[in-house]
Amino acid sequence: MEILGLDIGGANLKAIKLSVSNGKTHVKEVIREYFPVWILGKNGVVEGLRKLKESVNPSPNYVVSTTMTAELSDLFRNKSEGVRFIVGTVEEVFSDASRRFYVNVKSKLVEYSEAYKSPLEIAAANWAASAWLISKKLRNCIFIDIGSTSTTIVPIINGKISVQGYTDPEKLVYGELVYLGVLRTNICSIVNKVPYKGLFARLSSEKFALSGDVCLVLGKIGVKDYTTETADGRGRGIRECLDRLSRVPCADNEILNDYEILEIARYVYESMVFRVFETLTQVRSRIASLGYNPSTFKVCTAGLGSFLAKEAAKRAGFKDVIDVSGIYGKKISHILPAYAAALMALEVLGK
Amino acid sequence: MEILGLDIGGANLKAIKLSVSNGKTHVKEVIREYFPVWILGKNGVVEGLRKLKESVNPSPNYVVSTTMTAELSDLFRNKSEGVRFIVGTVEEVFSDASRRFYVNVKSKLVEYSEAYKSPLEIAAANWAASAWLISKKLRNCIFIDIGSTSTTIVPIINGKISVQGYTDPEKLVYGELVYLGVLRTNICSIVNKVPYKGLFARLSSEKFALSGDVCLVLGKIGVKDYTTETADGRGRGIRECLDRLSRVPCADNEILNDYEILEIARYVYESMVFRVFETLTQVRSRIASLGYNPSTFKVCTAGLGSFLAKEAAKRAGFKDVIDVSGIYGKKISHILPAYAAALMALEVLGK
Structure with a gap:
């Protein structure tokens, strides 16, 4: 199976595609692109995620795990509106995924209904994904x-x-x-x-x-x-x-x-x-x-x-100061929250 | 002959005694003591300089070269009063010296009458002594x-x-x-x-x-x-x-x-x-x-x-950062303005 980790930031869109087979995880794709939400507008965000999906081209049965900070953009009236818009867009663009998860500030994954109900728990939670990963090490x-x-x-x-x-x-x-x-x-x-x-x-x-x-x-x-x-x-x-x-x-x-x-x-x-x-x-x-x-x-x-x-x-x-790239390599360290979100999904799925 | 360099600070009294013979200079004495002018009061300053002289015990025909910052102390109504008091005290305590010099802010030495006439040119000039020395190197x-x-x-x-x-x-x-x-x-x-x-x-x-x-x-x-x-x-x-x-x-x-x-x-x-x-x-x-x-x-x-x-x-x-002690040794570096004042006198006297 494949897991797509997303970090939808206000200025950058980060993504990683992992493939999992026989308990082993492989990094298939790493993407980091400038994604100025306040310039792109809502349509641009939808379009950007569609293009990302096309370029990543996940295999059937894939899972998406998303973290975000883009809801802070003044494109949205407030964080709740922002989170709901982003969650809604992910649900739509990645509707063919078998599961869609969202990272919350307690470093847990939730699904659509809970994310929609408590959007403030999803806002700005990318740190919770990264920290979850580091706390394991x-x-x-x-x-x-x-x-x-x-x-x-x-x-x-x-x-x-x-x-x-x-x-x-x-x-x-x-x-x-x-x-x-x-x-x-x-x-x-x-x-x-x-x-x-x-x-x-x-x-x-x-x-x-x-x-x-x-x-x-x-x-x-x-x-x-x-x-x-x-x-x-x-x-x-x-x-x-x-x-x-x-x-x-x-x-x-x-x-x-x-x-x-x-x-x-x-x-x-x-x-x-x-x-x-x-x-x-x-x-x-x-x-x-x-x-x-x-x-x-x-x-x-x-x-x-x-x-x-x-x-x-x-x-x-x-x-004692180390760079995360010393643990996970340089490429992954630049998109760490996306990687962490993907691994959280793996854990939830028991893979 | 002997040269006494003095740096009469507001918090520390620093002194060096040099002996000069056949164009060679020897460090005979280095003194650095806590000298809280605002606690000592005017009498204490006079007394402190007398004690210093006793302990240094210069030979006849010695020269004194003085720099100061103690005039800033609120013991004095203003800098002019402070400089004149300190200059007056030095003139009195070291009245047996053959010459008495004071460092001014142009890195020149002046004697009593000029120091008394233009006290603000003498105030806080210890930097001018040290800088004069460093600028030679x-x-x-x-x-x-x-x-x-x-x-x-x-x-x-x-x-x-x-x-x-x-x-x-x-x-x-x-x-x-x-x-x-x-x-x-x-x-x-x-x-x-x-x-x-x-x-x-x-x-x-x-x-x-x-x-x-x-x-x-x-x-x-x-x-x-x-x-x-x-x-x-x-x-x-x-x-x-x-x-x-x-x-x-x-x-x-x-x-x-x-x-x-x-x-x-x-x-x-x-x-x-x-x-x-x-x-x-x-x-x-x-x-x-x-x-x-x-x-x-x-x-x-x-x-x-x-x-x-x-x-x-x-x-x-x-x-390229060096410590002055690398040039003049640790002991002298702690009383540098006094040492510089002494060397300025040597130059003026053509020794």
């Missing part, structure tokens, strides 16, 4: 997933997922979500000033430059990693990234030379590391309050922003 | 001196001291002074919240704990380095430091366990590194605006907080 661990848009932090204590927040706003409160990623984050949401010719300048609040520009000019990511649209629709080369960054303090590439622009990038990057570090200390302080020494916990990083997670974890006092 | 360099109380940053470009600020407030504006040190800084002046049982707590503004407590519990300094009075007058052991830190969010050692307190320390320490990093990017951005690549500049660190300077410099993008 590492008993005391902080899982940190930094993607294009956001940072998820999940403590696993004694083999159990031990979060305080089950919704995005709760996670923002408890330090389990930082709305900061390595591609799509507007610079003016990270810092409120940048170094400028020996002083500091306050910032424009336009979307002139993104965290992707910072990470690229500092060599943290390559051009091929820059998989979102740029702030000005221009290219992804170093020159274009520097040009965009120069606009953050309302300057341009004639007013600032490249060395000056690089200082802006460095300042923003360190502020990003500090933001993640700060959130980690919050989570560590809870672990400490339970009587554990947080420095003995492992850290497992995932996502395109793994480099940022590692740096922040080291500063927070963690000694 | 390193053409393109940032000199970073982190002491118990404050951080001084001096850019040296093409062998010339290239600062924008000549007074403390100007230096605070241009990123050449950070009022942050590794012993005496009140925690609530560094951060405005600390991690607390999975959340963040705002802070008491009492002087409950100091940066020295943070650096000690994290192993950045040893008990013997903790050469200032503690916030509560109690001891300098790890236990006492942890106890003091627990009070910062109005808790105590019954409400917080040691792991929880250590998280507070980590958060404050990273905030200290960030503060110095931030100021370095400001100075770097000025260097960049002059067309230089700041990453090619060396960094020379000095003072008890050299470890903090190194960490911040690395994050700011500097590759």
